[in-house]
Amino acid sequence: QKEVEQDPGPLSVPEGAIVSxxxxxxxxxxxxxxxxxQYSRKGPELLMYTYSSGNKEDGRFTAQVDKSSKYISLFIRxxxxxxxATYLCAMRTNFGNEKLTFGTGTxxxxxx
Amino acid sequence: xxxxxxxxxxxxxxxGQQVTLRCSSQSGHNTVSWYQQALGxxxxxxxxxxxxxxxxxxxxxxxxxxxxxxxxxxxxxxxALELDDSALYLCASSDAGTSGTDTQYFGPGTRxxxx
Numbered sequence: 191q192k193e194v195e196q197d198p199g200p201l202s203v204p205e206g207a208i209v210s211x212x213x214x215x216x217x218x219x220x221x222x223x224x225x226x227x228q229y230s231r232k233g234p235e236l237l238m239y240t241y242s243s244g245n246k247e248d249g250r251f252t253a254q255v256d257k258s259s260k261y262i263s264l265f266i267r268x269x270x271x272x273x274x275a276t277y278l279c280a281m282r283t284n285f286g287n288e289k290l291t292f293g294t295g296t297x298x299x300x301x302x
Numbered sequence: 303x304x305x306x307x308x309x310x311x312x313x314x315x316x317x318g319q320q321v322t323l324r325c326s327s328q329s330g331h332n333t334v335s336w337y338q339q340a341l342g343x344x345x346x347x348x349x350x351x352x353x354x355x356x357x358x359x360x361x362x363x364x365x366x367x368x369x370x371x372x373x374x375x376x377x378x379x380x381x382a383l384e385l386d387d388s389a390l391y392l393c394a395s396s397d398a399g400t401s402g403t404d405t406q407y408f409g410p411g412t413r414x415x416x417x
Contacts, residue, residue: 194344196344198342224405226408231390231413232410232411233306233308233392233408233409233410233411234345234392234408235408236405236406236407236408239405278344278345280344288333288335288350288396288398288406289335289347289350289358289360290335290337290345290347290394290406291347292344292345292346293344294342294343294344295342295343295344
């Protein structure tokens with residue numbers, strides 16, 4: 191079993207829709223949770239960074255962490271064609287080095 | 303502020319050869335991590351360098367090795383290339399030790415193809 195599970199999609203939604211992306215994990219030592227966006231043939235770009243449980247909002251993006259369920263989510267409101275990309279969840283513990291453990295990524299397409 | 307840069311952008315090698323990939327960290331960052339991203343997969347941690355010392359290693363064989371220089375730039379070396387080494391190699395820099403700013407920022411990657 192992988193430490194981090196993420197539905198690879200692909201996921202296609204119409205422009206303006208609310209998008210929900212999710213990851214589950216098995217390692218209860220994970221404390222820091224991130225979402226990265228990766229356009230085709232580019233490096234991942236940090237979108238959201240959350241410590242422990244709770245919600246964080248930044249513009250059209252909201253990240254949620256539920257440590258009791260080992261479940262994290264990213265919501266995108268008023269989705270735009272420019273949001274079409276692969277979204278990667280990543281997480282790490284609070285110990286030692288900053289190794290990130292990633293999900294496989296969800297490929298998202300916003301249809302104009 | 304300069305972001306993370308990597309060179310070369312693309313590289314084609316044959317099985318058994320050796321390759322060196324380079325990374326310049328973001329200004330002010332003292333830590334570099336390397337990841338391998340196979341097609342359709344998430345990045346996998348190779349190793350991390352902090353102030354020129356290896357600071358953790360993932361599940362990769364010894365033929366993957368690295369260096370970090372006094373200016374915090376870094377190299378990833380892979381010996382005896384195998385077909386499965388074909389992937390996007392990502393470098394990420396961070397400023398370890400500064401509270402709240404230890405997030406990793408990624409470069410554009412080097413796409414390695416092994417024939």
